[in-house]
Amino acid sequence: xxxxxxxxxxxxxxxxxxHLQIYAPLINMVMSILHRLTGAALYAGTLLLAWWLIxxxxxxxxxxxxxxxxxxxxxxxxLVGYTWALLHHxxxxxxxxxxxxxxxxxxxxxxxxxWLTLGGSIxxxxxxxxxxxxxxxxx
Amino acid sequence: xxxxxxxxxxxxxSAKEGSDHFWRQRLTAVANLILxxxxxxxxxxxxxxxxSEVRRSLAxxxxxVVLVLTLLASLTHMRxxxxxxxxxxxxxxxHKVPLLMLNTFFAVFIGAICIWAVLKLSFGA
Numbered sequence: 595x596x597x598x599x600x601x602x603x604x605x606x607x608x609x610x611x612x613h614l615q616i617y618a619p620l621i622n623m624v625m626s627i628l629h630r631l632t633g634a635a636l637y638a639g640t641l642l643l644a645w646w647l648i649x650x651x652x653x654x655x656x657x658x659x660x661x662x663x664x665x666x667x668x669x670x671x672x673l674v675g676y677t678w679a680l681l682h683h684x685x686x687x688x689x690x691x692x693x694x695x696x697x698x699x700x701x702x703x704x705x706x707x708x709w710l711t712l713g714g715s716i717x718x719x720x721x722x723x724x725x726x727x728x729x730x731x732x733x
Numbered sequence: 734x735x736x737x738x739x740x741x742x743x744x745x746x747s748a749k750e751g752s753d754h755f756w757r758q759r760l761t762a763v764a765n766l767i768l769x770x771x772x773x774x775x776x777x778x779x780x781x782x783x784x785s786e787v788r789r790s791l792a793x794x795x796x797x798v799v800l801v802l803t804l805l806a807s808l809t810h811m812r813x814x815x816x817x818x819x820x821x822x823x824x825x826x827x828h829k830v831p832l833l834m835l836n837t838f839f840a841v842f843i844g845a846i847c848i849w850a851v852l853k854l855s856f857g858a
Binding site: 630633634640650651654657691694722725726730 | 850857
């Protein structure tokens with residue numbers, strides 16, 4: 595039995611299985627990659643949430659300064675991306691919970707769920723921002 | 734007597750945590766499915782609020798409790814997820830171990846400052 599090495603075990607030449615660059619992109623693989631990428635983006639995004647909460651706890655001047663910065667165009671793009679990442683990861687997670695029960699694992703079901711995840715996340719993000727601007731009376 | 738690597742996977746396995754990582758990832762995922770939509774509704778609801786209204790909303794007991802629960806569930810979830818990413822891509826212990834430590838420090842630090850903010854909004858002057 596070969597023993598797994600945790601420290602620098604890459605000395606012997608092992609055969610490599612084909613990796614990402616070999617395959618044409620498929621929707622299920624793109625959704626799998628996006629699930630991990632959105633998860634990592636949300637990790638960094640907590641800094642933004644923490645900043646906003648601290649601004650609210652600090653006082654009116656600092657809160658207004660932060661709100662002003664968040665209303666600039668680059669930050670608006672970041673915030674739309676943040677909400678999309680959150681909703682996409684949420685729907686992707688629901689897909690994974692379904693798979694955990696052993697359902698939805700047929701290839702055509704996997705592809706359909708992948709497209710639903712993408713379409714659903716875009717629709718929910720649009721709904722969120724429509725709601726935001728509707729409450730502001732800007733629609 | 735025949736010895737096989739089975740002995741390392743029996744009971745809690747070689748990492749001595751069994752399915753704990755998997756279970757907590759799913760538990761916090763389901764918690765987030767309830768909590769994150771509430772957070773998004775709260776944010777949409779506060780879209781036109783000025784500072785004093787935002788403060789009052791965030792200091793409401795239900796909102797404050799939901800915020801703390803959301804922070805605990807989502808920060809635990811993202812810490813577990815980032816642990817998996819690190820373990821997938823970083824194989825040398827001298828890089829992996831510090832990164833796994835930093836991962837926990839980051840989640841705990843964000844949790845501490847956010848919960849401090851929620852408590853100050855609830856109980857602060």
